[in-house]
Amino acid sequence: MTTGSTAAGVVPVFNALGDDTRWTILQHLGEADLSASALAERLPVTRQAIAKHLAVLADAGLVEPVRVGREVRYRALGARLTETARALEAVGAAWDRRLDALKRLVEEA
Amino acid sequence: MTTGSTAAGVVPVFNALGDDTRWTILQHLGEADLSASALAERLPVTRQAIAKHLAVLADAGLVEPVRVGREVRYRALGARLTETARALEAVGAAWDRRLDALKRLVEEA
DNA sequence: GACGTGCGCAACCCGATAGTTGCACACGCC
């Protein structure tokens, strides 16, 4: 089972995180739950563009819609981020371990 | 300065990580240093496509070129991954902290 | 010194996606 499953459901998360506008959105949501309209007032893009970004973020599990009266606010979810962080750390550690082993092998020779 | 610096140099990393082909490349590089040509033999894409991906990964600091004779092998660097993981974890924790505070506030009311 | 293998452009194609405008609808509130 080498490493085949490492990147399974994690790629959409990175894809979502690999965009400046979405990060800006996330930063705002990190401070308060906001609707698409509210975000549109704070960012230099239209409400619809933001709605699309929110859809991407929601698909990635980074954000969750919360109905408040007749508006839909979005909430930043730390759980998925933490999961992802752990996965990343594991992979990074594995790489470094291999390099250390190599280095040691060379020194022994 | 709220959270302005959180996503600074980190976005390119996520961008690099948000692609299946690049993950496949990284998995191979996690097991051994390989050249673009060597990778091309293992993946269903051309050497040039891989070269582009390697450029992206190198820009993100996830990979490093190593000259071996006349070929250029690429080495996976765990450091940047670990950095990124820590940053992610911090952000996720902050989000959850806010939610916990909110929840506690509601319960007190 | 010639051959072969690996590398690095550059141009081009196409699908995905960030962004826009415009409209329709539905829900709340007065």
Next chain:
DNA sequence: GGCGTGTGCAACTATCGGGTTGCGCACGTC
């Protein structure tokens, strides 16, 4: 019940990004 605000959906545009082919070159090896 009507008005306003907030959402959702659809069509369209343009840029970006992944992929290809093709070529030229340089370095290593023999």
